Amino acid sequence: MAQSDDSDDGMDAFMDKFRTQKYKNAFNESNWEEEFDKVPMFMKTAPKEIDPLKNPDLACIQSIIHDDDRPPEEQAKSLKDEGNEYFKEKDYKKAIVTYTAGLKKNCSDSDLNAILYTNRAAAHFYLGNMRSALNDATAAKKLKPDHIKAIIRGAQCWMELRNYADALQWCDEGLRILPTDKKLQELRATADKQKRAAERDSRKAKAKEKKERSERDALLATIKERGIRLLKPEQRRRRCSDSEDDDDGAEGSTAAMAELHLDGLSTQEATGAQVYLDEQGILHWPVLFLYPEYRQTDFISAFRENSSFIDHLAVMFGEELPPWDTDRKYHPQNLQLFFEDHEKGHLYEVDLAKSLLSVLQHSRCSVKEGTPSFIVLVKESPFCKQFLSDKKVHRLK
Structure with a gap:
């Protein structure tokens, strides 16, 4: 209750000030229309030339209104940068939406589009959307065949999908472009090891299944011979x-x-x-x-x-x-x-x-x-x- 009383006292003092001292920047009957016309939201006509330093609010609104007037490449780059900020904050869903908006600009810069696809693939990857991530990595590689980041991301997706043969293929393709890339070298070694282990497990499973089938057939034959x-x-x-x-x-x-x-x-x-x-x-x-x-x-x-x-x-x-x-x-x-x-x-x-x-x-x-x-x-x-x-x-x- 003491805090409430203090707040009330403060408001009373503030209101008392208005009774004794006139507000310096207040509108009056003679200038209120002129002052309103300076506020961007109430302007009847916008100035022909806008100085961002003198009127940053108006410059920002004009930038939003006339964003589509910029070249698609500029718009796509801005959206890529915005998506990167979301990605850094680990807000992968918003990053995907922003990268997608950048791709929809259909700019003619294939390198920029490849980056947008690769970045969106990374966001999908961290959300566990491996198929979507792989599709984006494939699209990026198609636009820019030597894009190592896209190749690495695609290889990682194949690893997560337990398709080690395709992971190896992507790694080999990347290493032909950049033989010294440590990440690709490590990925390839892991993919090769996992592929061998999967093939070994498959052979064991088939041998076990064959043995169990043989034992089952022998069991059924014995039951039948007994006349049961x-x-x-x-x-x-x-x-x-x-x-x-x-x-x-x-x-x-x-x-x-x-x-x-x-x-x-x-x-x-x-x-x-x-x-x-x-x-x-x-x-x-x-x-x-x-x-x-x-x-x-x-x-x-x-x-x-x-x-x-x-x-x-x-x-x-x-x-x-x-x-x-x-x-x-x-x-x-x-x-x-x-x-x-x-x-x-x-x-x-x-x-x-x-x-x-x-x-x-x-x-x-x-x-x-x-x-x-x-x-x-x-x-x-x-x-x-x-x-x-x-x-x-x-x-x-």
Whole structure:
């Protein structure tokens, strides 16, 4: 509040001064028209000759009004200088607009136009507009083939675009003009190194792809030789839409757990595990166990095809039972295992002593999304009876 009071006091003193002392340069009734005519914005007619030193305001306004009367070369040069100031301030967007305005003057000085293109290329470069920068560098080089700055900028753009062959070509072209240019020499060395590295990486990637394709073909051939049916994604979607069975949430759990692909077949579980063939020619499958009573699942990332189900269940439900089994009833000797016929919706009970391979080779068994899945129930339990009551159940022979 004190500051406000001081300001008020100062204004009062200023106004008091006007009451006691007349303003020396004030207009009066006799000279106000003459004085207004001296102000550039209110002049009725401008003087024929203007001295910039005596009337700089009028000279500036006249320069703006009559700018188009200057030769295009002068206008373009002024815009180039203005753009350079923006560039120094790192205001690259305004620099681009100003250089563009200079180019639109269509002056006949090809060297000046080449500089405008090169400078605009630099502004685009620092904004990350590599294609626009390259186009401007190319235009500058076309106007002035020996313009080293344009060649350097073009080579830098090709480097940023990871086209090292063209970067080398531009560097070589510049070095033929100026063999001692350090910047071009450094650029060329870097481009050559990056080109060699890119070619090496490309060879490695192709070799890796070839190896993976060979392994994938061998894997699919082995699966086919075993007589194991892989359910394609489109088959799965069609059959699921035709099915009326809900399986108490088991299907949704399976779909949420596994989403992978192998030659158009879904084969890799979301954890990264997928079926593979070891050096002994044995298949290892990712296997999903579903416990619909508790809406729980177990995932085995590598189930050897020649291992039995009881081998795994004995480990999974050995001395320590899962925490969700509050009634402590999931003991291996109490369990029943089923797989679903995805075409008909029937369940097939699996002998726990059987191997995974023998079950997968059954005519009604198919692997969905690359992951065999099995339903686990407690034998003769109320939930088991209710769950199986509305399903057709077969026992494997």
